Amino acid sequence: MKKLFVITALFFGVMVYATPGTSNNELSTEKTFVSGVDTFCKLIQQGNYDAVKSMTEAGVDVNKKSVGKTPLMYAARHNKVEILKLLLANGAEMKTKCDRGYTALDYAKLSKAVDAEMFLLAVSKEQSI
Template identity: 45%
Template sequence: MKKTIITVALAFISCVTFANNTYEVNPEKTTSEVSWEQSADLSSFCKAIMKGNLEMVKQLIEFGEDVNEKSLGKTPAMYAARYNKVDILRLLIAHGADLSTKSDGEKYTAKKFAELSKATETLAFLNSVEK
């Protein structure tokens, strides 16, 4: 009787242990068409733009940051357009940002990035600049 109880207890413990282990046969793949989160390689200038830190962007421009230098294949204007940072985009344009430049990978302009991200304020501003 003792052996039967011990055997049943061990079998029960084994079943519970293995039942709690789950294995995903087909893990979901969550990728996006445009990758924006490779912050290790992203320039500090573009990080400040993404965060909307206008004062930092002004300071970096004063220190000689190039408003057309690409980071991860995109210009600072593309990051401003993507993240709907109209004030920063105005500042970049005032300092010579070229809005006709295309990204390395997707071959999109700043306006196209604004369209893709549904940045309505930026789109309205870019449309008024084009006229």
């Protein structure tokens, strides 16, 4: 009985594996493999503080957009408060808008990045005084 179960499972496994893809919902490989986000912003997304700090010390432009968003927007979206502090200390602009019209604070709100949102709200209140 065990052998029958194993043979049946293998048979159906091979059948599923060998069935050609006829779905109309297949992903486009072009969109799957093209991201365009530069290395600096990828490091921010990953939360690699030391690498981001090294790059800012080396003179990377902290306001240069990558795929329409500034590094500050990536840090806000991914709730990276320490990196937000680092970027602001190195001249990042808070009020810059992306290609869709959102600021870093907007990205924090949209992403439910509560810590980043609270930090950016505090900074914006401090700057308006």
